[in-house]
Amino acid sequence: MLGKEMQTHVAVPQVKAIRLQDYGVGIFPTLSTKSALKKALKKKHIFVDGKLGKTSTFIYGNELITFYPLDEKTGQRKLILQLKVLYEDEHIAIINKPAGILVSGNSFKTIANALEQNLKRSIQPDAIKPQAAHRLDFATTGLLLIGKTKASLLVLNKLFEQKLVEKTYFSVTIGKMLKQGTLTFPVDGKEAISNFEVVETIVSERFQCLNLVKLAPETGRRHQLRKHLSANGNPILGDAIYGKAGLILKGKGMYLHAHSLAFIHPVTEKRMYIEQELPSKFGKLFKRN
Structure with missing residues (x-):
């Protein structure tokens, strides 16, 4: 049964048309992965300009995308995990990932599930649920680059693909x-x-x-x-x-x-450089500040 509270999103103008199955990931908080989006499309919960959305629907820009989520049970668990935020603006954020936690996945305890409580929601029209633009291993600590808008996340992904980070x-x-x-x-x-x-x-x-x-x-x-x-x-x-x-x-x-990330900001185009000091266990071995 469809939920009573519909959610809407106005599509960002595209230089080249993009399929809904690619554009729609992350535009609604509960559809942060491609599998979740495809499930919602299959169950006929997404409409584009009043018409039933399909994976093959093309998005050109300015379409009204409407999502009717399923009724959800109350009392769902919330992950309480405080993260150190080293940088944040309306478009991106950089956090320090602790050891012993996955960036994303099917587990309850993931960085992905902790981002919303640690970051401010963007007021940009293409704001999404914050998502990591890359991965760090379960046991690895350090800097993780986050996208807060659809446009910024797409640019960050391209920067990594082109080896510009x-x-x-x-x-x-x-x-x-x-x-x-x-x-x-x-x-x-x-x-x-x-x-x-x-x-x-x-x-x-x-x-x-x-x-x-x-x-x-x-x-x-x-x-x-x-x-x-x-x-x-x-x-x-x-x-x-x-x-x-x-x-x-x-x-x-x-x-x-x-330890450090250097890249061109996806919106301001300013060169960014952020570093995070080594964990204390490194200093215990090498007696460094």
Whole structure:
């Protein structure tokens, strides 16, 4: 049964027509994924200018899109998770992702489910439920770039696709390493490039030596840095998947941190640079501020 409260959205003018199945993701709070949108379309809950919307419906701009959500039960759980917001405006935000949480997915505890309570809703006409423009692993900490409007999210996605977002990470690795270099082992059969620089090395009784390493990936394959460092013989400390048997550090998490982001703002076109200090566990090893 359709809910009583309809939701409306006026489509943003498009340079080139776009299918509703692509445009509609995120324009309504409960339709933040393509699967949710397709489900609503299949159940005939979305209309465009008064006509039943389909996945093949083209959006040119200025159409009135209406969504009639299902009646929802009251008393649904709300995720209470405070996030550190390093930057926010009407179009984008940058938050510090803690370790031990997924960015998105079917789990209740995700960054995606915590964004609305931590960010101000945009007043732009194409405002959407805030969405991450990229991913960080479950155990990785650090900077996550968020889109708050449809237009901004599309531009951010293109920036990542075109490799126009400069990312730096810090990790702690095990074993002797060259001072600097470039790792080019293919990841999942695709080209993958990671630049590294060893900032500091300390002697370790258990691990022989530990390195504080600055990483600058040129590509963005899944688990790229973890796989590259492991293939080089220098797995990340605390990496339970790609680490060496007998040298897995338990209870401290993985030592991989997304330290900085540099990119052109999708609306103001100003160059943005944001960095987040290393977690305290890094400083405990290397005695750095």
